[in-house]
Amino acid sequence: MKRFKILLLLTFITIIFSLEANSQCPPGWSSTSVQYGPEPNTGCYYQVDFCYICQVTTSGTESTLRITKIKPLGRCASNPPDADWLRTEIWDTYFNYCTIEPCTTSCIKVIIEYPICFQWHTEGWIIDGQYHYWSWLDPCPEADPSNPVNTYCQSTSFLCLQNGQVIACPNNPTTTYQMINYLSCQANAIPEPTQFNPDFEGEKPTSECFKYETCP
Numbered sequence: 001m002k003r004f005k006i007l008l009l010l011t012f013i014t015i016i017f018s019l020e021a022n023s024q025c026p027p028g029w030s031s032t033s034v035q036y037g038p039e040p041n042t043g044c045y046y047q048v049d050f051c052y053i054c055q056v057t058t059s060g061t062e063s064t065l066r067i068t069k070i071k072p073l074g075r076c077a078s079n080p081p082d083a084d085w086l087r088t089e090i091w092d093t094y095f096n097y098c099t100i101e102p103c104t105t106s107c108i109k110v111i112i113e114y115p116i117c118f119q120w121h122t123e124g125w126i127i128d129g130q131y132h133y134w135s136w137l138d139p140c141p142e143a144d145p146s147n148p149v150n151t152y153c154q155s156t157s158f159l160c161l162q163n164g165q166v167i168a169c170p171n172n173p174t175t176t177y178q179m180i181n182y183l184s185c186q187a188n189a190i191p192e193p194t195q196f197n198p199d200f201e202g203e204k205p206t207s208e209c210f211k212y213e214t215c216p
Contacts, residue, residue, distance in 0.1 A: 024068040025051035026146045036089045044076035054098035062109035063098045075134045083114055083213055091166050103160035107169035110159050113152040115139035117185035120193055120207035124200045131199045135192050140209040151184045153215035177216045185209035
């Protein structure tokens with residue numbers, strides 16, 4: 001009976017975490033959390049959460065992926081990774097989420113929505129009576145994922161598999177970019193917070209949203 005209660009509790013916890021992970025995704029989309037790194041500029045690893053959907057349309061197979069969270073691991077850095085580097089990392093493993101055909105067969109249209117607006121998040125803790133904190137930039141959350149209002153840099157690429165690797169479609173190798181929902185946050189940068197009143201433990205947003213990324 002005790003073992004059954006433990007299994008039931010673990011199942012409940014798993015469901016809660018699953019619901020939380022999907023809370024930033026529109027209905028019908030899937031969610032996942034993936035570790036990427038090391039990033040060449042910082043040497044850090046990043047935990048990246050995103051929503052995605054794979055669809056077959058009259059014009060072929062296409063997929064949309066929306067990044068919802070980017071967190072440096074091990075308190076390694078305060079800034080997000082290079083956006084182009086992260087897009088390439090996601091492309092390289094895209095077959096884990098959607099079916100990608102060999103280049104001799106067809107190409108998949110892949111749309112990545114990369115957030116433009118970020119806000120400072122801070123984690124605070126106390127050791128031996130001394131207050132410590134670490135802050136990093138995280139994408140601003142959507143109030144209603146079904147009706148996104150945050151600003152994204154939307155890249156559109158066509159991908160296929162060649163010798164087991166994801167590459168740009170030989171017949172259409174160009175990636176195009178456009179800004180969507182321009183501009184949902186303030187344009188002026190907000191400096192990293194250094195004082196908190198009162199001090200707190202745990203993690204929470206500690207600034208308004210502001211424009212951090214650009215769109216090529």
